[in-house]
Amino acid sequence: MSTVIPPTVPPPGADGVPGASGTRRRAATKLLAGAVSLGLAGALLPAGAAAAEAEGDTMTVAISQPVDSLSPFLAQRLISTSVHKMVYEGLIGYDPETNEPHPMLAESWEPSDDGLTWTYTLREGMEWSDGEPITAEDAAWTFTTMMEDSDAATANGNYVENFEKAEALDERTLEVTLKEPQATMLSMDVPILPEHVWSEVDDFGDFNNDEEFPVVGSGPFTITGHEPNQSVTIEANPRYHGDVPEFEKVVFRYFADQDAQVEALRKGEVSLVSGLTPAQADSLEGQEDITVNKASGKRFQAFTVNPGAETQDGEEFGDGHPALEDKTLRQAIMTAIDKEELVDTAYGGYAEPAEGYIPSRYPDYYWEPEGDDRLAFDPDAANKMLDDAGYEKGDDGIRESPDGDRLELRMHTHNDRPDYVAMAPIIVERLADIGIAVENQEVDPGVLSDALHNGEYDLIWTGWSVNPDPDYVLGIHTCDALPEEPGTMRGDAYFCNEDYDELYAEQLAAYDDPEKRAETIKQMQAILYDEAVVDVLTYADTLEAYRSDQIASMQPQPDPGGNLWGQDGHWSFSGAVPAESSSGGAGLSGGAIAGIAAAVVVVVGGAVFLLVRRRSVTADDRE
């Protein structure tokens, strides 16, 4: 005999009917809510699937700052200039393997005997991405505009400072006349812009090159999209004079947070991440489908010592410690520092101890001190140097200069650079070992910049990214670079040395003798090292990672051991090879659908639940 279990019916209220029908109403509403949620989720599936179609080979790169301007005349940020290198070529670039001058738009170049006239011959048959021919007129127009319009000179004006005239002799020949010979004519990688598009512009200070897409350019890619503050998209340019890139599309996506970039890489949302910290690089090492690239750095990290801030006229200002004018003290400071320790503590081993001003990745200019010239780590020797020079130790171990000033120095450290912050306390300790008390001030970069320009510092952290042509970073230490009045200057040390200036002029004029130029630059580094005003500590490695299931290979610069992002050229992107089964970057995946569906169900279901639910009540309460 089967037992029929009666369906449970809630006890009827005192009036019987309303309770039961109320229950049925509640149940019906809940079912309806459930159906609506699932229906919405289901509706998302086809829409999502449509969006998930892969679009050919796409690389997604995580960037740390949005683009400030797409105009090469105005852009200052590294991301902007990096994108410009991919969409505009200059006359001469840098070879991907050796960093030597490499023909880009110009296939050959020739200086005159006196070095004042340079003749560039452009390649034949080049076209802008819109089909117009690329001629020497475009180059002449670009340079002349930079020379004449101060807005157009905002970003790259220093390249044309020494230009007298830039003229196109014919379609393929450009003649540049200089005021004085300069060797940096071999590194003319200023983007050349299309005259037929840009001559229409009224005000270069206003024009950000972001009104019409695709943007007309000459490089292996063209800019096809720009979501301000979110992403920039470039696509392969079929009219490029060289090999058309294998990646059809590259998207640069902005991530405010470095950790979020790494998470996106793990997930496969981005293909390339750069600027990793040592900890991040370690955590990505050995991960499946991720390749970590450790490259010799372009940057050096250093601190400069205040040797007595002064203007070009020799007027002194600021309040640097007077004892720092003594070279012996400065050299003792260098001798007390153990750079290996800095490499281990601040960089987890991902750096090189440094001595020369030019990083080792530029073997032509790299210099190392030898023998007695080397200020190797030796606290005993440092102590002896100071004892012999008359710096007596007081009772508390702090020395006094022969003039009676206690050696109490201030050190200004950028609070937004974790590596400087990590290294600063070590410096404080090492200098305490030789009787110098250092007060480490971790400050806002703005405060630090003010301290530098007012001469109100003793030790101050700094660092520069050095280009394959190191002229600029060498030039900031000439006497010319001193400020005319106390205030902003481009350099970071009030360094002024006649011999150095002479050598600087020599290297700049040595346009026809690269070996002599290299030799001169090495001598300049020797002077900087000996004077110990600019104290170079490390060359930090560049740490990057990419997904090997999306990118089979990328061209480093230099090769081997170079970096992929931030190159002097477009080689890593134009020469990148997609992995076999790559399906590209962002798009709605199955996981995404599940995520949205889950969220919808939670929100709708929860809302209905909260609104419809009645507390279970007893009969008398109901009354």
Added chain:
Amino acid sequence: MTDTPTAGAAPPAPDAAPGARPRAGRVLRYLGGRLLTAAVSLAAVMVTSFFLFRILPGDPVAAMTEGREVSVEQMEALRREFGLDQPLWRQFLDYCAGMLRLDLGVSYEFHRPVAELVAERIGPTVLLAGTGTLIAAALGLVLGTRAAWRRGSLGDRVNSSVALLLWSVPSFWLGLLLIVVLASGTGWLPGLFPTSGMMSADTAGGLDTAIDVAHHMVLPVATMVAVVYAQYLMIMRSSVLDEMGSDYLTTARAKGLRDDLVLRRHAVPNALLPTVTLIFLNLGRVFGGVILIETVFAWPGLGSLFYSGLKVPDLPLVQALFVIFASAVIIMNLLADLVYPLLDPRVRT
């Protein structure tokens, strides 16, 4: 002819409504007073904004060109372009004149009018913060009411504790945690949401883009709601608790009304008043209130714009944004002051 006394010589007709004239006057005075206060506040904000950011250390030109190969001439040209070579009083007058003309200036870094940058970024911020505020308010209201009605129960204690716990958590920490757990996935849990940004770069537009944005919005909104809903919950809870002891509720129960009708139709509407004020005030903070969340999720809104502008400092940009953020709060305060008497007759003096 009999001279009848003007029997109908009624006493002088009283004014149509004895209290109306003075009452309208009172309202106008109240309104006028509030508007004047708001205007004075706005003026003070404008002046403060100018001087506040000029106190910040650092030179915008040096910060913008840091590490770049620029000559001294280029830096001087930039300084002239930005008007930074003028004496301070001159810059202040230019600034005031600009503000009165509603000209917000040109950003140093982006070389675009600030008004354009704001217009671009205001949508994402309002979308994120507005949605977050509304959801947090709704959630807080409902949960607060339930908690108060069953004060002391396990549900109440759990609700309040969870809300306060989340309230005390820093928003950027929670955001990063959600990114790690839900966006990149841990262990067997797959990544369900994008790690950052407002949309993917290659959506087709229309419904696709809307769904994409919604997908990106889940984590930032969840973070915001989680750290903020406790406000609404606690205020609603305490308002309802206040109401619960009232006589009129006892009357309602005595009349035989069901418990939840008593709650919904009598207690809650009265308890809502403080929460309404809170909602208005928080809506005023919609523009500037989500800076940390926008930064962590790279959400392209006003908050992250302000944060990046501060680092230079991009003076026209941060000045204008500061004035906008403060104005929103002032205006919503004003509205709250004006709306409250309409909602609560007891307040009308």
